[in-house]
């Protein structure tokens with residue numbers, strides 16, 4: 063009898079069931095990596111991209127988006143030419159951070175290696191651009207995976223690369239790439255690519271803005287939207303199913319805290335969760351440096367592994383920090399939003415948002431570093447009492463938290479905040495924006 067999967071985050075569709083059928087070597091590589099059943103986003107997206115459709119994909123954090131684009135990229139290159147000339151670029155995958163590009167490169171490696179003569183190249187900042195140029199000149203590059211800045215730089219400097227037959231462009235964390243910060247480089251990259259190509263936009267916080275889609279040159283894209291099933295919200299009509307942008311195994315709490323008590327609360331939360339693997343998000347690189355210096359000096363945290371990561375560290379230090387934290391079973395990563403999007407770090411149980419994110423979308427990406435692919439995880443966000451909506455909510459709901467205690471007895475509290483905020487007219491503030499995402 064055919065077996066079905068035991069993981070609720072997976073569908074009963076096997077990779078070998080997908081149509082058009084994936085090539086045998088890819089199916090073998092999937093089996094060797096322990097992947098048998100597709101996640102919902104993979105089951106929906108892989109057949110579309112493999113049938114030459116453009117897609118915009120919006121699915122929760124940790125839902126398996128990486129394989130949902132990596133497999134079609136490999137398939138499309140295989141069909142087009144499994145033996146391209148050394149400097150003929152067939153595909154490009156762009157993501158906003160060095161760490162994420164590097165992760166994608168490594169996830170893709172076993173599948174790309176089924177294409178014997180296709181050379182992938184990781185192009186990220188922080189390392190000498192001359193070394194990249196030399197490598198491309200000598201070895202060639204058929205699939206570029208990297209960050210917009212370095213890709214742009216390489217395209218500016220290297221006429222040798224031929225993009226005329228490019229088949230597929232993937233923008234991971236597309237809202238970040240298209241919405242802010244990377245316009246110049248991205249426009250310049252996209253302008254050089256043939257219009258007749260496939261394009262895929264992926265994110266957990268996708269926007270529908272037409273102008274953004276047209277910036278990426280999509281043609282009649284199919285929109286794939288996969289939401290996690292959420293618990294029934296109290297106060298909503300019975301029988302209504304709900305869906306959530308955050309994974310179903312994620313439990314989110316808030317902690318009301320005066321500014322001058324935040325530091326002691328942070329230490330308290332870290333020590334209380336000693337047996338967990340924790341990520342703490344701060345607003346700036348300077349904050350990470352500050353806490354990275356202070357916390358290890360506290361006697362109560364002497365036995366803790368505390369690792370700092372931010373964008374102003376040297377590339378080698380960034381890589382070392384991420385590798386060290388990944389290898390830990392318990393420990394604390396102190397970081398900025400450079401580690402908020404896309405990173406797939408095994409075993410993260412707990413997310414602490416010491417500072418609210420500057421970009422409200424980042425809330426989802428931060429908490430999404432835990433509870434990935436059907437696992438459980440929890441997250442806490444520090445909120446100041448002055449936050450009007452929050453205080454008003456406490457008054458209306460008659461929910462009072464002991465000062466300094468986490469809201470662990472109020473499991474659906476954030477959902478209830480959202481519902482209540484719909485019913486009372488409060489002046490918009492950042493907290494409202496954040497909560498509206500949940």
Ligand SMILES: Nc1ncnc2c1ncn2[C@@H]1O[C@H](COP(=O)(O)OP(=O)(O)OP(=O)(O)O)[C@@H](O)[C@H]1O
Nearest residue numbers: 099100101123124125126127128129266404406435
């Ligand atoms: N079909 C599958 N079967 C088992 N595990 C899978 C499958 N697809 C992906 N995974 C695992 O699920 C985890 C999350 O996948 P991935 O990093 O692609 O998520 P994501 O949707 O890109 O998340 P984010 O939005 O945070 O970038 C990874 O550890 C990956 O190996």
